[in-house]
Amino acid sequence: MLFLPAHLHIPDGFLSIGVSLIFWIAAIIMIALAISRTNQSLGEKQIPLMGVMAAFIFAAQMFNFPVAGGTSGHFLGGALAAIVLGPWAGILVMTAVIGVQALLFQDGGLLVMGANIFNMGILTAVIGFGLYRVVIHRNKGTRLAMAGIGAWISTMAAALITSLQLWLSSTSRLEVVIPAMMGVHALIGVGEALITVAAIAFINQTRPDLLGSEDTFTSGGRGWIAAGVFFSLLAVLVSPLASGNPDGLERVAKDLGFLEVGLAAPYQILPDYKIPYLGDTALSTILAGIVGALFVLGLLILLGRSIRRSNGT
DSSP: OOOOOOOOOOTTTTOHHHHHHHHHHHHHHHHHHHHHHHHHOOTTTTTHHHHHHHHHHHHHHEEEEGGHHHHHHEOHHHHHHHHHHHHHHHHHHHHHHHHHHHHOOOSSSSHHHHHHHHIIIHHHHHHHHHHHHHHTOOOOOHHHHHHHHHHHHHHHHHHHHHHHHHHTTTTSOOHHHHHHHHHHHHHHHHHHHHHHHHHHHHHHHHOOGSSSOOOOSSSOOOOHHHHHHHHHHHHHGGGGGSSSSSSSHHHHHHHHHHHGOOOSSSSSSSGOOOTTTTSSSSHHHHHHHHHHHHHHHHHHHHHHHHHOOOOOO
């Protein structure tokens, strides 16, 4: 059975073993650095924030929005996670989300998981935070604008790196895959920017202190955590209304003729974000989304507490 990739979630078969291993090494190095740097400043109040951010991003990624030409896209969230939590914690959040998507929902390949983490988690977090940090002491309008720009650029950067990976793997010609990927993701990036700006604007209204410091972490709060849980649940509830159109990478793979090289997952647990035996129903999607959101929430809390214990605090 062919594995149909989601927006920028590369399936096994698209990349060569060599390219996959290179990006596994790069991802592992960055994740190790993220754990080390997070270990230096993680406070008890920030652990729930990491979990809630992971749950929200997971839930938001389930909702595909339509773009031009019968294509759809979905939120990535790396820029948002890094702006709110700092780049290192943002990388850990995105790694958990992408890992759970692949391992539990068969969304993205196992051999290429390192590439998916690098493209969608590490690159987007670094770019989003780096650009936002430049204007961190400017007025609110400037910060919102830069958050949107950073989110759009991070989406384009992920599409470009994916294109290069496909070329290096001899899956597609460089002069063909780059225009195709960059063109469709220029539109998807607009959706990414709008969602990021909306989330940052909401945080500015409710907890502006979360965005007003250069520190890697910021203070927590029960109200902020409750808001995150609410919006995560809301995203899961509307996920059955997501666009059924093929998303960015799937559309490009189909148009350029390499969709069929994608490999099926070697096992199935909750494939296509559905609960087995409930079929292709709204309830099945909602329950699968709740399971996934709770899973990444718990995973990040356990990871955060483990980091705290290793730091002797």
